[in-house]
Amino acid sequence: MATAQAGVVIVGAGPAGLVLGNLLLDRGIDCVLLERRDRAAVDGRARAGFLAARSVRVLTENGLAAGLLTRGRTHTTCQFRGDRGEFTLDYATLGRGEVHTVYPQQELVRDLVAEYLRRGGDLRFGVEATHVTGGRVRLRDGTEVTGRYVAGCDGHRGIGRATLTAHGTRTARWDHGVSWLAVLAAAPPSMPATGYALHPRGFAGHMARTASVTRYYLQCPRGTDPANWSEDRIWTELATRMRTAEFGPLRTGAVLEQAVVDLRSDVLEAPGAGPLWLAGDAAGLISPSAAKGANLAVLQAELLARAFEAALLRGDGSGLARYAADCLPRVWRAHEFSHWMSGLLHGPVGADGDGDEARYGRQLQYARLESLRTSRAHQDFFAENYTGI
Numbered sequence: 587m588a589t590a591q592a593g594v595v596i597v598g599a600g601p602a603g604l605v606l607g608n609l610l611l612d613r614g615i616d617c618v619l620l621e622r623r624d625r626a627a628v629d630g631r632a633r634a635g636f637l638a639a640r641s642v643r644v645l646t647e648n649g650l651a652a653g654l655l656t657r658g659r660t661h662t663t664c665q666f667r668g669d670r671g672e673f674t675l676d677y678a679t680l681g682r683g684e685v686h687t688v689y690p691q692q693e694l695v696r697d698l699v700a701e702y703l704r705r706g707g708d709l710r711f712g713v714e715a716t717h718v719t720g721g722r723v724r725l726r727d728g729t730e731v732t733g734r735y736v737a738g739c740d741g742h743r744g745i746g747r748a749t750l751t752a753h754g755t756r757t758a759r760w761d762h763g764v765s766w767l768a769v770l771a772a773a774p775p776s777m778p779a780t781g782y783a784l785h786p787r788g789f790a791g792h793m794a795r796t797a798s799v800t801r802y803y804l805q806c807p808r809g810t811d812p813a814n815w816s817e818d819r820i821w822t823e824l825a826t827r828m829r830t831a832e833f834g835p836l837r838t839g840a841v842l843e844q845a846v847v848d849l850r851s852d853v854l855e856a857p858g859a860g861p862l863w864l865a866g867d868a869a870g871l872i873s874p875s876a877a878k879g880a881n882l883a884v885l886q887a888e889l890l891a892r893a894f895e896a897a898l899l900r901g902d903g904s905g906l907a908r909y910a911a912d913c914l915p916r917v918w919r920a921h922e923f924s925h926w927m928s929g930l931l932h933g934p935v936g937a938d939g940d941g942d943e944a945r946y947g948r949q950l951q952y953a954r955l956e957s958l959r960t961s962r963a964h965q966d967f968f969a970e971n972y973t974g975i
């Protein structure tokens with residue numbers, strides 16, 4: 587039994603689905619947005635927070651940036667620490683001179699939900715899609731929602747991706763072999779912006795979020811149980827890897843959340859066909875080493891919105907036909923840079939601590955860092971890719 591008919595049925599209210607939904611409503615296209623979790627869970631999930639200038643531009647041009655422009659913080663520098671000291675890259679003066687806006691993702695998601703509802707959008711929380719067949723989306727309760735098109739914005743374990751791969755779409759994938767213990771701390775930042783610390787015990791990262799909340803990352807072996815990391819152990823390990831004896835103490839606080847993230851990347855070779863098109867993690871998962879995930883989601887949502895608009899309002903399917911060609915080259919550039927960052931941050935993975943390969947890998951890692959510290963050409967390359975999409 588069909589319960590609704592729409593231009594586009596969007597599955598998943600993460601950044602990809604919500605940006606797409608808002609853009610479609612703005613173009614006069616009716617859509618139904620299905621989200622399996624309840625609103626509190628959607629609003630409360632802390633994740634990324636790094637928005638590239640391009641993403642901010644798209645959100646601003648589409649009336650979706652009021653919150654991030656007032657409450658977001660601009661980052662123009664990042665710091666690296668290693669065995670030869672610390673250096674700062676002022677990336678606003680390098681490459682294309684672009685900056686990042688740091689705005690916690692759950693706040694962006696809250697803004698996007700509020701705006702979608704304000705635009706009169708149909709958003710159903712607690713509704714899980716179980717199958718997609720043509721333009722029909724079957725729901726857990728046995729009913730169906732149908733649309734001319736279906737946008738799978740339901741993350742990398744979603745049914746959008748599963749449906750395409752079941753029909754033969756291939757995935758290119760890479761396992762970086764490491765994991766991060768991602769910690770959200772009720773502590774003011776200890777560095778002006780983002781800090782990357784390279785250490786023989788593994789990478790440690792510092793990401794300033796707000797005046798009272800900071801994200802930290804600790805490289806850990808695959809299979810790490812976050813419950814084995816007490817607050818004490820977290821702060822002690824961070825102090826060692828961030829070399830506080832040399833650079834001053836960290837500003838500590840209660841740990842609000844800790845979770846282990848495996849660094850994996852994949853890209854669907856064809857992110858859509860027929861009525862079903864994917865955006866965000868559904869179309870490809872990118873390791874968090876260069877914070878590109880949410881930015882690729884915005885890029886793909888924008889391209890899909892234009893393509894759906896042309897198809898639904900003008901009968902012109904060329905945007906959909908071009909979707910893969912339009913987005914995949916940029917997706918791959920982001921993956922290439924994230925992969926490069928991963929090599930810079932992690933050093934030898936899997937090699938035994940002081941074996942020949944581990945020592946070789948560590949020297950390569952430090953040579954890469956030294957090149958970044960001393961070469962203006964390398965710094966421009968870094969800045970262009972770090973801020974670009």
Ligand code: APR
Pocket residue numbers: 597598599600601602603620621622623628633634691713714715716739740741742743744745865866867868872878879880883
């Ligand atoms: N039915 C309905 N909703 C679903 C289903 C389903 N079967 N499966 C998944 N969802 C919902 C999830 O509950 C989630 O809210 O889809 C949403 C997917 O959102 P995200 O995982 O945030 O994915 P996306 O929008 O692609 O965000 C991409 O944002 O967090 C950053 O860097 C991160 O790369 C990531 C990026």
